[in-house]
Amino acid sequence: MFLEMKKINSVLILVLFFNTLFSYAQTSPPSKIKITGKVVEKITKQPLEYATVIFLTADNPKPVAGGITNAKGEFDIEIQTGIYDIKVEFISFKVNEIKQKNFKSNTNLGTISLEEDANQLNEVIIRTERTTVEIKLDKKVYNVGSDLLVKGGTVSDVLDNIPSVSVDIEGNVSLRGNDNVRVLIDGRPSNAINIAEALRLIPADAIEKVEVITNPSARYDAEGGGGLLNIILKKGKNQGLNGTFIASAGYPENYGLSGTLNYKSKNFNLFTTQGYNDRNNPGNAITNTDFLNSNNEIINSVNESRTNERFSKGYNGNFGIEWNLNETTSWTNQVNYRISNGDNIDNVFQDFINSDNTFNYRRNRINDEISDNESFEFASNFVKKFKKEGHKLTIDGSFSKSDELNSAIITDRATNTSTVKFDNTINDQSQNRNLFQVDYVLPLKKGSQFEAGYRGDFIDLLTDYSVINDGVPNNNFTNSLEYKEKVNALYSQYGLKIKKFSFLFGLRFEDSNIQINQLATNDFNTKKYNNFFPSAFFTYEISDKSSASVSYSRRVQRPRGRLLNPFNNLSSNINIFVGNPDLDPSFTDAIDFGYIKRWEKLTFNTSLYVNKTTDAFQFARRESGDFVNGIPITLSSPINLATEYRTGFEFTLNYSPYKWWKLNGNFNFFRNETQGNFIYTDFSNRVITQNFDNVATSWFTRITSKVTLPYKIDWQTNATYNGPQDNAQGRSLGIIAANLAFSKDVLKDKGTVTFNISDVFNSRKRIMETFLPQFSSSYSEMQWRVRQFTVAFTYRFNKPKNEREKQPRKMQNDGDGGDYQG
Template identity: 60%
Template sequence: MNKKILIATLSLFLSLTAFAQRPDAKKVTISGKVIEKGTDFPLEYATIVFENAKTKQLSGGITDENGNFKFEVSAGNYNVRVEFISFKTLPLQQKEFNTDTNLGVIQMAADVAQLNEIEVIAEKSTVEIKLDKRVYNVGKDMMVKGGTVSDVLDNVPSVTVDAEGTVALRGNENVKILIDGRPSGLAGINIADALKLLPADAVEKVEVITNPSARYDAEGGGGIINIVLRKGKANGVNGSIMVNAGDPETYGTSINLNKKSDDYNLFSNFGYNYRNNPGNSMVDAEYYNSDGTTKNFINERRTNDRLSEGFNANFGIDLNLSKSLTWTNALTFRENRGKNPDNVFFYNFDSGFNPTSTRNRFNDQRSDEFSIEYASNFVKKFKKDDHKLTVDIAISQNRENEFATISDQILGNPSSLDTEETSNTQKQQRNLIQADYVLPIGKNGRFEAGYRGSFLNNLTDFTVTPDDSNFSNTLEYIENVNALYMQYGSKIDKFSYFFGLRFEDSNIEVNSLTENDYNTKKYNNLFPSATFNYEFSESSSVSLSYSKRINRPRGRFLNPVSSLSSNINIFQGNPDLDPSMTDAIDLGYLKKWNKLTFNTSAYINITNDSFQFIRRESGLFATTIVDGEDIVDPVTGDVTPIGGTDIRTPVILSTPINLAKEYRAGFEFNLNYTPYKWWRLNGNFNAFRSETQGDYSYVDYLGNTINQNFDNVAFTWFARINSKVTLPYKIDWQTNGTYNAPQTNAQGKSLGVASMNLAFSKDILKDKGTIALNVSDVFNSRKRIMETEIPNVVSSYSEMQWRERQVMLTFTYRFNKQKNERDRQPRREDNGGEGDFMGRP
């Protein structure tokens, strides 16, 4: 930002304070809209300066995301000018303002000379803190160069990604993840796995919506994360090329190409990547007899190399059919092949910790996946500002095949070798149609209504060779959801409100074709939402919001069998699971100073029928046949005499059920602080308490009644801080530190874990190129560490590291596109235009 604008901003702040001290002065309302000349795109954060002709005192305001402005000044004679970074200052004639005045639509022209002097906005990674959501602009984030979307999310305030890639919002894993505002076929069947494969360079920004309005899909008890993919935006032909290489062996490339004119915008993205993500885990377990004495020990050591090779491409065109009608078409596909050799050793010891035997289980996994999606979007704008109709259509297909060859034996005993093969093939078809209508009413009112139809069909075929009917299964999942919504909001002085109601009709089929077991669930639900906001000033406001959410079980939660990595501990889905319902309340406060933005919120989530996991005996046994020697049971340590041929190990099932009522309450705050032009900081802190209440009883295969109590109270917190410093010679240095505090559960606790990422970057080739070096998990400390204690059964200590430390070198070259080129594409109004009267500064 140049000195002129800094001085104007400071003067504006001081004069507003002075004017606020003159309650006797007559106030008039000034309004209007600022757009870019030639494109009619609205300019957000443009400054309208009112300079008193006599006193030279300054007052005025800034535009919102739609280019609109509205503020009060004391009646009088003013010289008016409109200012915006990289645009020519637009002076207006001296004028007397004694009544409310609408200045109409103001057009500003870009200043080419300034474009070469100012710092880039679009290329910088920033966090925009707003009352209803937080927007993380990926920009030039060195931390994620050459990484994946999963890496991007792990840098977003309020969002965490654990060692296995599971995404949580404020510690709640029941979060809905959208791509470009809708459930996407690109995310495939397993969203966590898909996020690890999509390249970070394809992402423009991430929107975090903790308490969505009725306009959004009701899915996701913890909120919504919307990933907005990158699309070319500058006029003419332009683009960028990125190549990267790293250790462990990783390399890839990404190409963005764009051609834009007044009538159309062609955009495309191509990417290739090869990644090796080695991981490891360990479990040290002590087993007990029924009287509490030690029975035996088993130490488990696991290593795996997650190898993936993928290609993705996106083609699209925006057609400006008229000044009021835009039609966008896009075709996207992704292909990925992977290998995951998983090698596990079980070291068995007796009660005195003397070695007895070693067992090795090797799981050679292979996979291939292909996704394709066609999306079409129509936007019809009417004469009145913000009066429009939007229609979206998306059709996608996803195919995922996983194969594994599993060998299991006691070392030194060839006759104990047992080999089996598994095949897991999945096909998914998803169709989506959505229409949204926005109608401004009066001066500040807004009415919205819409329809959304989501139609999903997923077929999973899991087989085990040699044939085992206990585990092989074909599952068909069909989900048809039709939704209608309407909402209305308005603003009265400094108070604004928003009410919404969503109706969803759900028709779900979960069919086990192998077992001839068919489950159909039909239910209708109403999802109300409400938001209230009060502005104390232009830089300070408070909000209160409520929404009702739903979390539908899918995938492995429903499939009776989806893997067989272990033959004694089986995860088994439950086809009869019902959805859980959440009531969410959020109280937020936002305050902005010159160099600091502070946002804090307190929240409560109450969930009925939440999913809980039970562990129970199946009545099945894994059997190892051995001839001619004394052998030791790999699990219990029991000795079988010479000539024994049958070791029977019980198979334990872990199954989700609808059981508990969950209360989750927390507090968080976010800070954006720029102490100096060369130093930017942002931080996030979240602390929450989770309470679960519920009991479960079942009859085991021996006829015994088993009771399990799930009452548990857990408290934990996590913190993240990100610092970016510009060093001499224009070298950027970025540091990211995260700490996840310990958390208790019904059977133990997870320990606290700290981790840090580090990155450096330097612009070269007259700012057309950038070279970046980043180190992910500098101290190789990012793990999931657990302590488990089940009285008179087992105590264990475990560590799991999904990905070891990684070093990445990345080079980016931009052609026909300067580093400081500003985005001029209008934002897609994913928030439904609520910001017009929700009091956003």
Template identity: 60%
Template sequence: NVGQDMIVKGGTVSDVLDNVPSVSVDADGTVSLRGNESVRILIDGRPSNAINMAEALRQIPADAIDKVEIITNPSARYDAEGGAGIINILLKKGKNQGINGVVTATAGNPETYGITGTVNFKNEQINLFTTQGYNYRTSPGNSMTDTEYLSPNAKYKFIDERRNNERVREGYNGSFGFDWFLDETTTWSHIFSYRNDNGENPENTNFYNYDENRNLISTRNRFNNQITKGENVEYSTNFIKKFKKEGHQLTLDGNVSFNTDDDSASILDNVNNDERTFNNQKQTTTQLQADYVLPIKENSRFEAGYRGSFTENIVKFQSDSLNVNTNEFDTNFDLSNDFEYKENVNALYAQFGSKISKFSYLFGLRWEDSKINVNQLTTNDYNTKNYNNFFPSAFFTYEISDETNASLSYSRRIQRPRGRFLNPFQNRSSDINIFQGNPDLDPAMTDAFDLGYLKKWKKITLSTSAYFNRTKDVFQFVRRENGEFSNGTPVVLSGPINLAEERRFGFEFTLNYNPFKWWRLNSNFNFFRNETMGEYSYMRTVEGVQQTETVDLDNVATGWFSRVNSKVTLPYKIEWQMNATYNAPQRNFQGKSLGVLSANMALSKDILKESATISLNVSDIFNSRKRINETNIVNTLNSYSEMQWRERQINLSFTYRFNKKKNEKERQPRREGGDEGEYMGG
């Protein structure tokens, strides 16, 4: 239950996830589960419709979150998307009788202000609930890159890059909904939500150019001021009909959302012509779902259902360059692009589970039909991909005793390429680093196996698992020279390809230990070994002659990360919480990431007869949370880089609860994303 986590008070969903066992969030905001970025993120049991997932998670306040569910091997009821599994983020929604609510206000340094409130009113006929939040955040960050170019035609042998930025975000997050209890067996729910955020990111970059003897030849300055505006409007409805037999029910869900994301940037360069760019995205998503649950006798259950997801995304990108003769900006049509992505996925599933004495099982089968349209409107280049797949799953659990159980599970998963992964347009927002999507990219298919063991003692709970994932056509980003030069510097092209196969082995354990009533400890350790197999061929120009280069992408990498959390009750009932996370070095076929250690701390005190709480937390105490990489591209470059997305953050929060105590539990269970009962996958 992350709602009681002091470390993330005043933070965002991204901060919450970075404190959940088995989950890590890197400096860019990319979420991974067990070290695997192929993860499906749900919000209240539904796939997130965000255009930019990392930014969306940074806009939702942590105080709006009730809890987070981790499902490493989902059953057939869930979408097959996500080779690593599913993260389900459950938002707060009051359910107690009468009027109840919680309000949290936060102020921090670097400059941060925010307020979030959740209120509900419930009687026998209706439950009204709302969550409202406003936040203003500054997130100063920095990065550095030192690059050695290996091409004999490079004008500069070494280029050092130093970058500083000051991200500013202001956002509103609001929702209103109601549960209408038509009778004792029927509930009809509606939720309306609206989010907007406005931001500015002034970024200043200095380049220092050296010859082969490290003598400074020249410098260059590039200032990029990016303005962002985003909106999300969403409506969801849920209908539940319970029949006479306990557990027998029909559930219908519908959801429609509209997203816009408008970015503009003004780029001032003391060497190249000044530029400006406009990137406008619009996305519409409609989701329909039906689930039917039929209990059979005492310990068996049959389930079946349908899910449809229909998405349309349009991206308009325009690049302008300053004409020094007219002193006006001219549109560069070679760098401008209109892109359309449509995805329709229809799915059917069925599963059956039963419990026999201490043994339980669940077998499921899901079928998904995917229709993908990737349309390059600027060049009239249209690509269509149609494919359908079966996704079997099986789960076995044996209760060795009341305190011990063992489990074995299997599921088949898919990762679909989307958006920029498929867009063949070359993004030249950097003049020396170009990104290009691959319209021929195929979905990656994963077979996931998981063996688990759970043991409870009086003061200790141990949960362990060993897992194996085998993925075909896995996505891999490759970087290479494209034969061009910009101011004497080789231009590097990067983009995704399908590798032949990836095998991932790993094990993890989570340990909860309560040595005393006033001290609670929990830790999580995850180790994995990743084997990739495949090769990549491309045309390379050497001294004016084109030749075929083949890159061997076979790679074996090991990695691990660990997190330790301690919560102590001090005298005068002051709560003190600390955690530390270490991400070990990990190698890939074109370099490696270096190890990073970070820590957080929080203090809190209940006041006003436990109706209010004051919290002080420090995120990234040692200012050490960075992404550190070494890159080695054969015959092209060697580089070392560090990137810190946000510097140390200190927040002071005040929480007030009315008609509700701090640890009071809701008196009505909430259905979010389904209840698998005895047979739940993961």
């Protein structure tokens, strides 16, 4: 079967190659004419994207021409002159047929309305299920509802199943191997202080879809050198009262209960999502370090092992109301609230080894950390649509407050002494964030559009960190860090379409005012800078099923939080992470070449990308000059390097060989070149230069298979491999991991039972090798969460499983609204 798949892949590549050549070379004969029109939903008048338009003749039962609608519901199809039957189809809608129409010249069919088919909505038909991954030229849309692997999981689990996206064992998100990613929730930056922890709190079942935008236009926030991820939460869009409830339980201890509910009438839509979870995420790590002399000979060693027990309880809820003031005006207000508390027990053992490899003594450090997090957000959205289609004004505002308190008691004892040491650390953070945005879209003459807008983002974060050693405050690790960020932005962009060519030109201006104040040391630092961020997109429609594009954008990555704070962790007393308050932002110029092709059963999307980043962040390890029982303390800090070049190639495939089998594959290969030196003065007043020039290549791939077995049992599997990668101070090793899930509909398809296994082989770890000449050589493994088993039960009322919900209003920055479409 594997050889057959290889042959199929080879044939597909050849077909793609010759089809592209043929499409470019072919010319339309004089007898061809152009048929245009628009497809909408009958009641709401919302455009239907991906509706199918087919032309048939009386002497040929097979379609002789056809196409699909774009995001505005529009189609543009070339046919020979003649008499045709036309069928307009869309999943879960009645077919609209136009019989025996004679076409002699270019014709606009106007607006074609489709009506929902109530009978189809209540049937469970495999072909009506939405594709898990929708591939578009400028983005990928991941629909969470059809993914069995994340039932009972969190947003982090969702992101780790998305093509092009990876989540490391600490919850940090990367896109195409680049961790400079901007994560949005409903088009807005998350109000959480620790975004990785926040993503683990929101239940997967609260998400409708995730949009992956690798090269955003000027309309988007310029933050995120690697691109954007937009997490869109469920809001409910169906008429009447309906909802979904999900209960889950797993091992290690993992319990969750969540639900979505909405009631929609003519003028109002009330919606809410509620979720509670009680979890334990046990993990483990090892770090074996050999310390070297000037001849790189081992003078002593420390073998460090640790186990983690992470207990957490959390509530995540929102409530909102959409008010249709009239046919052209809507106003939505929403409240989001999250609260959680946890107990993280970090048990560290350090075995000290002599130079002759004999055991010396053991040290045990137990870090018992208790955390309390709470955040509140109010968001408001106002949309005014004008008479001309596409002409609208959108006003958004959000106001949030977040508090996070982490306190830890560290107990330190060793076999070579009877003394027991007690350390206490307190990390108290409070953040206020306000966001205000205005967007205006003005369609001009046919085929062109103008957009403009303003965005103000204001953050005020205060971090108090203190350490007490055996009852005595340690001023070396105590500080209050005040971070204030004010970013005001203006943008404008213009798009037009000329025949099969589409153009979009944009320019964004951002004025940044950053204050980083260390209050304990009276060290005040203000950074002011303003920058222009241009963008340009060119698209060519080769045919109604294939397109090619090239795009450019400029992006910024501002350092925040842990990267800046010089005092935030003391779980290990010999390997300490230290933030760098003098970090500067990094800037990225990104170019992306894309191609997409659709066949009946296959969608293929590929891109070639080149990124150049100046002042790129890099983590550097160095000696501190301090020792613990003769063992040197190693510091790890982020620094700005000169330049980083990243080039890569990726492709994504959606393939449905049969009605009962769906495949999705993603492959990404990238080359990362770093150029720069780290120059610093060490503890003995020597000037040290570390050369970080390095060229590294790596790749990762993910394949997901979903099969419908007999008795209507769904089976979904995915496997991911992250290839090894070198850096200037060592290398990371390759990692393979797999997930597995089964589901069965019950209670006349109103309920679904799902069983999944996360990390089937218990192999998802970060494995690193580090070498610092004349100082140390180390090997480390870290597993944030061990293999997990989960059973989930879903119950739906007044909401058929495969119902296609009515299109929501297009919100700014949700990846749809305002994007220029020819």
